[in-house]
Every structure is written in C-alpha cells, then in structure tokens.
Amino acid sequence: MACYQMGPNTHSIPMTLFRENRDRVMAELRKVPALEGKQALVVLQGGDNISLYDTDVDYVFRQESYFTYLFGVTEPGCYGTVDVTSGRATLYVPRLPAEYAVWMGPLLTPDDFKTKYEVDAVHYADEIDVKIGEENPSVLLTLCGPNSDSGLQAKPANFKGIEKFVVDSDILFPVIAECRVIKSPAEIEVLRYVARVSSDAHKQVMKKIRPGWHEYQGESEFLHHSYAVGGCRHVSYTCICGAGSNSAILHYGHAGSPNDRLIEDGDMCLFDMGANYGGYTSDITCSFPVNGKFSADQKLIYEAVLAARDAVCGSAKEGACWVEMHRLANRVMLEALKVGGLLQGEVEDMMAAGLNAIFQPHGLGHFLGLDVHDVGGYLAHCPERPAEPGVCRLRTARTLKAGMYLTIEPGCYFIAPLLEKAFADANLAKFLVREQIERFRNFGGVRIEDDVLITKTGIENFTLVPRTVDEIEAWMAR
C-alpha cells in the first residue's frame, strides 16, 4: 500500500486518504442538479516551483492545499483530473529532459507515479488537452473562489488547449471547500500526529529555555524537534516567539521583528508554533514564564485565559454556535479580570460596550486542516461575519458539527494603542481600574491555543502540553 512517510517513527499517510477525499467530493458533485446528465471532469492544477527573485534558488516546494486534498502529490508542475461519474483519477506530470536525472536522481516514469499515488492513470502534462479530449467530457470543473481569510482567489487550472472545452469555475469551489471542513478518519489521524509532534516540540522548548536565550533560539529548538523527531520539514506558519512586551504583538516574528529579542528573567513567553506533516497543520500556543515560576500577576492573567479556555472546552460540541463560544470565552475572561481587580462593573455591560475586544482583539479560533486558517468559514450557505467588536474577527460563525477541527485560543493582551483607545472612550474607560491596569503596561499577553476535534458530545483535544500553572511549573522544573 503506497503511503507518505518520513521514516518508521513517523506517521504513515496512506494514499487511500486522498482517494477517500476524491470519493467524497465526487459524491457531493453528483448531487449538484446542474451536473445531471453531464459528463463532468474535475481539473485541478498543482503548484509550481517559486524562485527567489531572479536567482536559480527555489523556495522549498510546498503543494497547493486543494491539490494535496485530492491527490497528495508532493512534486511541482502537475495537474490532476477526476471523472465525477466514475471517480477515475488521472495525474498529469511534467515531462523532464533525460539529463535532469544527473541533477535530480532517477526520473519517475508515469508508471512510477501511478504506483506512488495510487491513481488510475498517469500521463505527461504536455498531452493533457489531448488526453482529456479522449475522455470527451461535457464540462470541465475548475476551482475558483475567494479565500475568506486572505481575500485572494483560488487560481483555476489552465493549460494550452483548455479553450476547446466547456469550463465551469463556479460549481466545484463550494463543494470541495465544504468537504474539507469535515475531517475524515484518516485525516484525523494525521492531524492527531502533527498535533502530538508539535506538543512534544513545545514541551522540549519549555524544558530547555532559560533567561538569557534569544527568542529565536526557542523557535530553532521547536523546528529541530519537529523535523528531526517528527519528520516535519515545514511549519504551518512563521513561528511567533514573543517574550516580555513582545508577547502582546499578535503576529510577532515577521521579517521586521524576527524573534530577535533577549529573553530576560521575569518575562512571560508566548510561543505560537505549529509543525506541518504531509501538508496537514497544527497551531499551538503555549504561554509560560521563562524562569519556570509564575509571579502573582502572571498567574492572574494566565488563569483568566485558562478559565476561558476551560469554559469553551467544556461547552464546544456538535450543535454549539461558534460565535457563542467566543462570547463565552470573553465573558469568563472579563469576569476573572474583574475578580482580579483590573475591571469594575457588570461583565454583560462590558460585553455590550465591546471591552472584550480591547483585551482579546482576535477571534476565539479557526478551522485547521491543510491550511492553518482552513477553508469553509464563510461559504455562501454559512452565517455571515458578525459585526460586534472582537467577534467580527472570527474566521467562521458556523454552528459546530462533529468532524470539524478548530483551534480554541483565547488570549488576554495589554496592547498600548488599544488601552489608550479604551481609556479615551468613556463607555469603555468606566470599566477600567486604571491604577491596577497601569501595572500591566509592559506585561505583554497570554494566549492558550489548543487544536480540538468536535464530536457529537464534546471535543477531543489533540494538544498534549502542560496547561495549568502547576503543570507548567512542574514540567519546567524537571
């Protein structure tokens, strides 16, 4: 049985996973009235190598996610087709000059690709128009539609000769995106694996870190453990390794702020890092004091966020509304901040005024799968994006279903421009106990992020890291 695997200690992804994905998508397409009586052929185009500017160095190739979903192919320059009626899958691979073997090793033949990916046929990409023509399809279904996180469009397949065919680029997108929302049993095992690898890598960082490290040394430790132990060559997004006040910078770690700060004794660390295995993602945040011991203030904020996380983990299940989960997390966190003396007044009034979005400007969580912000959040049949502060940042407003896989990631941050805004707004300022909050000016922030599978009765949490204050202190003291 063909599979993707990075050695015997890593997870084996069977090629049947991708066949099952194709079968699900085709089954849904066969229900589409517009395709009745048609001989429809799905056509996807995989990614190509990207060079670093005008040089002959390429970025390490990463496959496009929809193409991975249907075919699991790791090489650039391919196309894939699936016959909607029969489910017959065909790959089209680049025809490489024979002398490439000197540089790339023995070139795979079409038969090698057929065995490697367990598809029904393989041809060269330069004959795709002829070979598709021989199947005489009445319509080609290509992929076009908006990514609701980036605002960018999926790029529909294109090849020389496509103009000879009838092409529909509307039907496929919502169907395949919706299929990706509900994870299959085989996908769940991959996601479980990559969440475990990432959890172990986070634990490794927490065990080794100490004051005097630079933030990027934590990033490097994570990358190394994920790759050398877990076989994960890539991460799902740029590692966010903020210490001290940097922990309140939500997308810290970018090229302008490359995790390059010294971590000092007394700093909180907020490390948001997730490995990627075979295209499947994880997205985990651990927050902890670099010296392994929470101060009273650190404990106060941490436990406010932990209470929010625990409340959501205890309530999320099939049928629950994700928007309500966000509100629940925010209410619990505000309540804890009130008990801690930072806020005053009624929590419901704070929520109505939008104070929650001052302390947690981002959404509670998002779908996770082949993309770290996975597709299907705002498809046409889904509830629209809410308008309330904070809640409006949610990447989906859907009702939960078993098989959905999401992050639960409440956070509490002291972000200077947002605090200024709140102090300047009488409707918000009245809740703030200024002399208490001033103490947290340079605190940074705390986020706790788990990757969880929704079930009929609750959740299954794939993130296995120390979470309570006691657990973290005990782990870091080892």
Add this chain to the structure above:
Amino acid sequence: MACYQMGPNTHSIPMTLFRENRDRVMAELRKVPALEGKQALVVLQGGDNISLYDTDVDYVFRQESYFTYLFGVTEPGCYGTVDVTSGRATLYVPRLPAEYAVWMGPLLTPDDFKTKYEVDAVHYADEIDVKIGEENPSVLLTLCGPNSDSGLQAKPANFKGIEKFVVDSDILFPVIAECRVIKSPAEIEVLRYVARVSSDAHKQVMKKIRPGWHEYQGESEFLHHSYAVGGCRHVSYTCICGAGSNSAILHYGHAGSPNDRLIEDGDMCLFDMGANYGGYTSDITCSFPVNGKFSADQKLIYEAVLAARDAVCGSAKEGACWVEMHRLANRVMLEALKVGGLLQGEVEDMMAAGLNAIFQPHGLGHFLGLDVHDVGGYLAHCPERPAEPGVCRLRTARTLKAGMYLTIEPGCYFIAPLLEKAFADANLAKFLVREQIERFRNFGGVRIEDDVLITKTGIENFTLVPRTVDEIEAWMAR
C-alpha cells in the same frame, strides 16, 4: 552605530557596509560617459511578501539581493534611491494603517527607519513620485539584466508616476553586478562569519550522525546549529543530504526526494549545506562515511577529490584563470583514479575526450556573496562560456582577482546514465577499467566544497572543517 545583529554572540553587520557599497557603485556610475552632465538617480525596488498560494500565510520574507547590497533593509515593500552625484540615499517605506500595530508591534516611523538604516532621508512609498520629482533628476537608473545562472531577468523598479521620468534600465545592471563581484572588507567579515557558522554546523552533524539516522535528521541538525548558535534563520539553498547512492544526485533534497532515506552502515554521506546571515551566503560540502571510518574504496575516491581540491587551493590567486583551475582539478582527479586502477591511458587524452565530465559533470565552483550563485559570472566584458564538456558548466570563465569569493568544489560521482553513456562511446570507454568501475556502481559520490577568498598571492579558506581522511576519522571518533 546602527547594525544588523541577532544577539551578542553573532556578527554585527554595520550599516556602513551598505553605505560603502552605495559609494562604490556611485563612484563607478560617475565614470559612465553617458551620464556625464546628467543628474542621475538610482532607483531600486525591494521585494514584497509572497503568499502561499491564495492563503493568508506568507513565506518568511527574504529581501532581494541587489536591494540588500545597497540598503540592507529587511522589511518588504520598500524602494530606495541614491543620487549618483551626491551619494544621498533615500528610503521609501510602506505607509501601514495604524491598526497594524496590534498585529505587528509598534510601527516604525520614517525617522525610525532613518536611524535603523543610516540613510539620508525616509519617505512613504506612496509619495515616491512626488519626492523624486522634487529632486528633479534628469534620468532614473533602474535595474534590468539577465541572471546568467537562472536565465531570469532582474525586475526593474516600477511605481505609479514613473512614466513622468526619463528612465534608463541598461546602465545600472553591469555596474552594480561588477561591484558585487569584488567583496569589501566589511562584506568579507560577514562572509567569514557565516562560513564559520556553517563549518561548525557541519562539524556538529558529523559528530552526532550515525547509521540509522534518516538523511533529513542531518539537515535538521545543521539548521538548528546555524540558527540557535549562529543566528542564521535561513539557509542559502535547500540542503542536499545524500547518503549512499543518493550522494551522486547533484541536486538531491528537493520536494520529490526530500532527504528522506535511511542512512545505513557503510554509506558515504555527501552533505551540501550553507547558512545565510543578513543575506550573505555560505556553501559548504562535507563528504564522510556515516560510521566514521573510510573503507579502502571510500578512501580512494575521497582522496582523489581531495587531491584535486588541494591542487586548486595551491594554485588559485589573483591572475589565475578559473577555467584552468577547473581543468587542473579534473586532471588531478583523473590521475588519482588512474593510479587507483579505475582508469587507463593518458590523462591528457582523457581530458581531450571529455571523460572528466563523466565523473564531474558540474563546474569547479562559482562566485558566492548575497546569492549562492553570485552575480557577475558572464557580464558583457567577461570571457564567454567555454564549450568543452564539464568546463561548459562553469558559472564564470573569468581571470581571478583579489577580493573575489568563490567555492572550490571538485567532485567525483558514479552516475548511472553518465557511466552508460561513457561505456557506449568508444572514445570514452577505452579509458575505463570496467571490472574496477563496476564495484562503484552504488557508491554514490564525493564532493569537497570550500568557500575561499582570492588574494594577490593565493587564497584564504573560510571553511574550517576536518578535510583529510585522518582529520575526519579523528573528529567523528570523538
């Protein structure tokens, strides 16, 4: 003094390095007859973020090399101008919405950029046409020209309103490319640093590796040491970690063959890996037996390549012809293979027949700097690409000058399709002792790659790794 640095144990790159680069380029431009009496303004456009397909995940940003050369700027979305007459440098930076501070941290003001990069002025990129207009230049010099390794073109700067100016895109390219060929004292110190970091990382891999590892675990160890110890977030190219027969695959490690093979006792390893610091590259190959002890056959091939490397290291200096260095390396290697009993006949006859390119199909080495295959190899004033087998793969045919920085990387490989070709060609087959060569069918290959600075009297080798058989065995036995 402003600098780029990833913590106190890493190299400090002073911003004066980039000012000196600008000064050198402007001094050369002032000699260009076509610019006499003109008020010329160099305009470069830096790189932009690249998203992973249609998602909201970006690749970690890496700056375009010419832009780094003149400005050292690490942020995306910038332009830079330099007045040819005065040398006055201006940066144009993106105007980011205030709310980005929540996600990216405190936004740098133009004054912050001015301090960070020690330029004369900073404006927002959306006013570049107006601000350039105020300088009233008679011509804008943009960058356009071919990369002789990739065949791609440098992308000339473009902005709204550029059509109001006279633009020349021919003059700048050969001048700036030629400047990049000769490294400045400050650049040499960066290159020395990144070669040392890479050397240490290679040594770390050689110390830890053992049979039973997968190739990618060596890659991961290298990446981790380069980053955690050396502050190098990037490598200069995808790591090539071939073991056993994979060591004869020149560009092994790509997405189709991601360093995923088990390394078995008795395998040779060929690990070609180079860290990148502040944009400056290294490119080092170590070849060694995974079990730390050379077999007689491994020693034979290794020492043939080492002899070639030693010969070139002893001969390269200002005034030497690089093409001759390639031929020298190949002759020495063929002689050693003859002594070892694999070849018969006269080495000069083998060279005339092109047998050298069967065992070493690639060039002896290449310029190295901000690109791993650095620019300037085949500019208009340089000798043309030679036609001989093997020699034709050289990335430059120039006469060496002090300040040039190159790899010296002879190799000897047993590549099935090339051996077949040689056995089938009477002009080549007559030199081959078939029964001896058959023994090496699955041997793979050996490459020894150093990064060296050319001086008036010889070379300075920045690569500090065990190189002789005895040194390697002693190091790996520790």
